Amino acid sequence: MSLSLDVAVDERAVELALEVPRGETLALIGPNGAGKSTALSLVSGALHPSSGTVELDGRLLSGARTRVPPHRRRVTTLSQDPVLFPHLTALGNIRFGLRSQGMPRARARAEARRWLAELGILELADRRPSRLSGGQAQRVAIARALAADPRLLLLDEPMAALDVDVAPTLREQLRGFLDERTAIIVTHDVLDALTLADRIVVLEQGRVVEEGPTHEVLNRPRSAFAARFAGLNLVRGRWDGESVLLEDGARLPAQVPPTAVLGGEVLAAFRPAAVHLVGEGGIPRTVRSLAPRGDLVRVSTGDLAADLPPQQVASGHLAPGSAVRLAVPTEAVTTYGA
Secondary structure, three states: OOEEEEEEEHHHOEEEEEEEOOOOEEEEEOOOOOOHHHHHHHHHOOOOOOEEEEEEOOEEEEOOOOEOOHHHOOEEEEEOOOOOOOOOOHHHHHHHHHHHOOOOHHHHHHHHHHHHHHOOOHHHOOOOHHHOOHHHHHHHHHHHHHHOOOOEEEEEOOOOOOOOOOHHHHHHHHHHHHOOOOEEEEOOOHHHHHHHOOEEEEEEOOEEEEEEEHHHHHHOOOOHHHHHHHOOEEEEEEEOOOEEEEOOOOEEEOOOOOOOOOOOEEEEEEOHHHOEEOOOOOEEEEOOEEEEEOOEEEEEOOOOEEEEOHHHHHHOOOOOOOEEEEEOOHHHOEEEEO
């Protein structure tokens, strides 16, 4: 086991227990204030827990009588801000970290050049940060982080500040470097989780509310936040033999759950694009908001969302306060045990 964290931070009402096996990339997701940044600070050493322990590769980093300073943890943080030294070149920024670890001057220079080449930016070696684009500066920051050979890499929204045309390339590049490395990534972008993470942990109000392999959490979410993150509607009800009986008495026809128990509690997930309007039957709801969604309109009722063509929204005179009835094709609904 590489990282083991079982801590409480009383002043932030946080109680976390996380395990990250060696070579795994874990994505931490959750709403603002859920405890994601606190978790990274506990691991990096920027924050000491009120109680509990943090261990990395069997070494105690934080405990009742132990507090290893950040610079001795071999934990490196990469954030959305590259935080490069403005007076040093790209090469100098990477070399500085290596030299601070005691690496000889010539070797540090060679290693810095090697990592710039790995990121495909060796031609930027002599440029200072003021002459780098956002994507170039983030590549230098990644090279600096990886060159330090950390036991654990922490990534805090690494793509958030990048242009949409730069992020996909850098994300793909980063995926190759994370292979077989131990890392934790905090993100609000489902593409980061899909591309980079082996497993997802969902935090809410300082607690773990859901965890599992990335594909499982995104395809069969069990928490409201994970469903929103994955772009799915999620409803809870009881299986009546042919449909999911919701708490308000509405029925959602669905295929038989794999472990169906008559009267048993189930979850049902489906995409907003699969939802359509019907004149009778369906799930009665009241429109709360309308918002553009590409070439469609996202019609939200609070607990459910439907992505509808603008013409249908206009012909139905939909607006906040409108009564609607929503239906979903049976084959579009994934039903599973709650």
